[in-house]
Amino acid sequence: MSAYRGRFAPSPTGPLHAGSLVAALASWLDARAQGGTWLVRIEDVDRPRCVPGADEEILRQLAACGLVPDEEPVWQSQRDGLYQAALDRLAAAGDAYPCACSRKDIEEALRALGRERPRHGELVYPGTCRGGLHGRTARAWRFRVAPGVVQWQDRRLGPQQQFVAEAVGDFVLQRADGLFAYQLAVVVDDADQGITHVVRGEDLADNTARQLLLQGALGLPTPAYLHTPLVLGANGEKLSKQNGAAPLDLRDPLAALQSAAATLGLTIPGEQALAGWLSSAVEAWAAQWTITA
Known part of the structure; x- marks a missing residue:
């Protein structure tokens, strides 16, 4: 260790x-x-x-x-150089992709699917740009989340799990304003x-x-x-x-x-x-x- x-x-x-x-x-x-x-x-x-x-x-x-x-x-x-290098690696491996959706686009897409965001809940990305931008301009980069449960052991809270694809969806790695997201940076x-x-x-x-x-x-x-x-x-x-x-x-x-x-x-x-x-x-x-x- x-x-x-x-x-x-x-x-x-x-x-x-x-x-x-x-x-x-x-x-x-x-x-x-x-x-x-x-x-x-x-x-x-x-x-x-x-x-x-x-x-x-x-x-x-x-x-x-x-x-x-x-x-x-x-x-x-x-430390932006470190974050950019990591994003490049994810993109090259197909684990990250560009996204053209605004927050309003995501909310409208969720409403069309009958999936309103719960109060204080995540705005779960519906995967609109997973298959490509279809002529739209990229705004952000997202991580491609595979189906399945993620499990871990917390020293105080005990066994934990989350279905990230359902609870969060493909989450942002680099924002529309060019800043890197907390999840990637940390x-x-x-x-x-x-x-x-x-x-x-x-x-x-x-x-x-x-x-x-x-x-x-x-x-x-x-x-x-x-x-x-x-x-x-x-x-x-x-x-x-x-x-x-x-x-x-x-x-x-x-x-x-x-x-x-x-x-x-x-x-x-x-x-x-x-x-x-x-x-x-x-x-x-x-x-x-x-x-x-």
Whole structure:
């Protein structure tokens, strides 16, 4: 087994909030419990959503909590060449194809098929351009999803499965605006950085099957996955920047970390300095979670 390499990969759409600290702390604890390496990757592939300066603010917030990466952070916006090379490989193998459909085209096609999108559900691509563009201009590139179930084992959630063809359809690899999609970027980055274990929020669990498909098509290794509990807002939905989550108040970093640890089910005495608290947290995490390949 390769030496443990984990990562925290925030999107710089604003500063960290209580929910994102849970994922950051969990990924750091998992790496430390295994004596591994912990990285930070700034996932700014979706440039229009990024807030200027948020990346540096996130790094400052992490440092204030004692969560300092073992290697220099990387930015996805500087890695387009890697993503393009992966897309070229998929296209050459017939695993990716150009798509001319707009969002409106997809919605109309689904209505014609009597398949309305469920509330909060995926807009499942009906495969309109699978057989060619028929004279239309390409807008995006999609991954050709084969029928069948994708199964994996999550270290916290247990056995998981998804019928990607039915739940998502052929998903986007490169968008109409030329930007690469998250699914492709994260798979390429995890492999390029040698990531062996992914610890992230449970809201990202349903991305895993798509990423497994891409890893298989590109001949890349599959990390072990652990999806952490979510911090919920007053409305019962995931706490996020989109629903007004407040930035972390780091006037007392230990208090913020205690709250994150409680969400993770860890009980750690708070009457100690930050370094001592983090050491105790590593011991508590190691006792709770078995590290698996």
